[in-house]
Amino acid sequence: MKKSALNNSKPWLILIGGVILFALLSQLINFRIDLTEEKRYSLHPATEEVLSQLTEPIHVDILLVGDNLPGGMRRLQKSIEETVRTFNAYSPEKITYSYFDPLSVAQTEQEAFIGSLTEYGINPTNLYVSQNTGQQAQLIFPGILVSNEEFETGALILKGERGMGPDEILNQSIENLEFELSNAIKKLVSPEESAIAMIMGHGEMSEDEGFGLVEALDGQFELFKVPLEQAQSPTDLANFKIIFIEGPREIYSDREIYLIDQYVMNGGNLVVMVDGVAVDISQAGGDGTFAMPVDSGLENLLFKYGIRVNKDLIQDLNFGYFPVMAGNFGNQDQMVPLPWPFYIQAGIMKDHPITKGLDVVYYRFASSLDTVLAEGVKKTPLIFSSDNSRILTAPVRVAFSDMEQEPPIEAFSMKNLPLAYLLEGEFTSLFKNRFLPEGFSKADFKESGSGKVVVFGDGDVFQSQRSLQDGSPLPLGEDPFSQFIFANKLLLRNMVQYLVDPDGIIASRTRTFQIRPLNKVKVAQQKTFWQFVNVLVPIIILLLTGSFVWWIRTQKYSRKIK
Template sequence: MKKPFLHIAKPWILLFGGILVFVILSQVLRFRIDLTEEKRFSLHPGTEKVLAQLTEPLHVDILLVGENLPGGMRRLQKSIEETVRTFNAYSPKAITYSYFDPLSVDQEKQEEFIVDLVDYGINPTNLFVNQNSGQQAQLIFPGFLVSDSEYETGALVLKGERGMSPEQILNQSIENLEFELIAAIQKLISPESSSIAMIIGHGENGRDDGYGIVEALDGEFEIFKVPLEQAKKPADLSSFKTVIIQSPKESYSDREIYLLDQYVLNGGNLVILLNGVAVEEQALSGGTTIGMPFETGLENLLFRYGLRINNDLIQDMNFGLIPTMAGNFGNQEQMRPMPWLYYFQAGLMQNHPITKGLDVVSFEFASSMDTVKADGVKKIPLIFTSDYSKIIPAPMQISLSEVSIEPDPKTFDLKNLPLGYLLEGEFTSVFKNRFAPEEFDKADFKESGKGKVVVFGDGELFQSQLNFQDGSPLTLGEGQLSQTTFANKILLKNMVKYLADPEGIIASRTRTFQIRPLNKVKVAEEKTFWQLINVVLPVLVLLGIGGIVWTIRRNNYGRKN
């Protein structure tokens, strides 16, 4: 008897009906489940918030291309692609991507295009790859470009701290991909999100007159030069997300310190770049000068907040260079770079959103710092010197003749001195139990409040070097003598982004992906065993199962025959 048609078709109807319902639901309900232990395919809430603001599609050009890339570079390349795909899954507008080789541009426009990439911070890297004829050099651009219908920006992704192994640098670069991409997107869709004040009126900003800070933050923040003498009350500073004091040369009055104190206690962010020793660099060009203790009145404020900048200078074996005159060539003076222990590079960073993954930062005449008791204030050191440092107390004689003296490593017996601190928490006013300036309303005075303060013992940290030829300021972090670009600019940008929104996209820089390398010793010892397990055992299992099935079939059907 034949089965009814409906009875036969019912399973197929249920199957295709279920598939249809699943397809419809997938269009209505969008969800992702990240089953990885480190949540590699999930995004920080700050990132999701920025993506939610997209009003038009974006396109990402992945510049890391090339034949026969090493395994690590292929891994980074694949990670950029996966990050873009993850962003697209969370974005209300499409984020597409494609691979683009900058070297494929017409020869006439290629040099100009590469210069544009360098302006975005995407410096080319010379890589040695395996070819049939042996190893050959190949120029790669480990970065990406992000564009909408009108604008374009880009970022470098291959970044790491000095001293890291190549595997660690790659891993850290992958960890920071989310931040680099969302920071570029945010720059496109919401430029100049907050205001920053640079205090003037006390000889601040030094040799570059603030150019380094303005150039570094241009397009992302609005920068204003603000004389404190024009502020009538603390509320006049409240419109600024961050206030920066850079290398003052004159003292601050009680009135001005009161304004800064109340600004912090009302939730403001204060950055102080202060020298503990005054060094006349122009006098140093003559051969010798004297470094004298230097105070501006800000020391009392910082002491109440839990920090002290000492009247000394740090020397470090990881030294930089200083230009010295080395005689004449004809009628032209010859300049020669010489090692200078007062200029040094710091590459040991705290695992913090501001400093994680930074390359070396250049310091000039930096002073040491100590913490003091301040209840309610958390003190986080950000950058440290190398393992070979020493401190010279002021007053001291500073002479260019020191460049010709080979330093004795035994005298550099201090290690990892902190060069900058982040202070955050509940601050107590420096004017508590003191008379405040009479011109301010006592009813508005706050004895304590929450804010954030960043302090560096180097007033020139965010000042650009000057071009030797025409005296114009260079890009922040660019070193003429060393032909190196230091991470001062990135440090500044990370710092102001953290102060503006510590829970925003900058917090994604804390992501950590665990490196799980194979134990090479164990691999060598157990190689044969695991080869047997993976190659021979499956074959034996299949033969065993086949033998059992053959035996059962022979017993069942052999008797019937």
């Protein structure tokens, strides 16, 4: 009898022992198996590298909260949770999360707190949700705050290109969650100390004196204003991760061009923002003025690298506005927004780590770009004009009076003109088979080298505009008239991260999660069938299996009794 009891309890003892053994092994061996097709629960190696540097716990505040959020927002909310949990699984330190409603802050402190969120790019969004009494507006903050014991940073997580549908924007935001969270953590654990040079001495950055670059990149990189004439050799520039040339108005000498050329040949990253024509907007009133061709001395260098900035201006029907005086209202000056096709709101982006998911980038007086043959150089257009554009060859008349009449739509027949190019690969020096400028040794000269060059046909794309009230520089991308914030700052940050480390966390922006929407017609036609399959079929299978087991046991033990 005792032996029979032992035999009956033996399977249960084995089961309990196996569970205990599995629990002990799970504490010693940490592993994850991602069975999803898109590797949704896996991380980019660069993200794993960032997490490996954690030496203290990290906490994530999810600001996307609210009652009765629609399904898409709940999916984004859940995806943030899943991303944090995935990060925690790979991290040597604990990464926790909680929900926090910015509107729960005391009324006296709420305005200041919401203002601090805008410094991270987290702007409130009005969301319309369905209630029993109809639609109701609800203010949401689609962002996250990441903090350790000492510091805090934040990131906006709801991003998409203009023209995308709500589902596309949500899906792209989910795709970029890994980058946004890992980038925020990186700011906490390993602040950048790389140096960036802003070339001075040729009328560069005349509008804001470099405020746009400094304001956008401060805290991530050290920025230096470098008078190029003081550099003695290419090695003086070698420590700079990136060199910016922003809107020069005076010609570069052969000596200065040689220094820039050799910087690229030695693996440097160059960002060139040049105007094909010069425009004095202050003269656009009355009879107007003319935009005339302007030379920077960099034309031959860029041509050798495979790109040409043309002496023209692009007009686009997806335009911005320019404030002009329209008389007085009582004793107050009356300003009205004038449609201004020279100001382009570019919202068509290349699916590239630099530009994927970007909102509109603002251009002011952009020239067209052409590519030319340059062996070994890959040319990638990053940003495009709309489907209704045109090119005006210099000299171009610029007058406010021309905008009093609606522009003829049929004249804007050009589509998707490239507004920025990324050049990568093996560059050939402009000075190959040429005499070197005086003072440089042939022994130190490199005929070719691997580098990266980004070219914009607008010298102002990373320059801040000024406030209409006090004339102070505004944050990069903010329009002084409409107060709308364009994506110029985010474009700059993405570009810098890519140039410095193209295989780093910026590469995680290439991830794609496929949207798999249900076919609404099939859902309506096959609803009853699939309800039957999902509800009744499992029960039927369970009953049949139980009956079969009962029949087997009956046959087995009935024979023994006989």
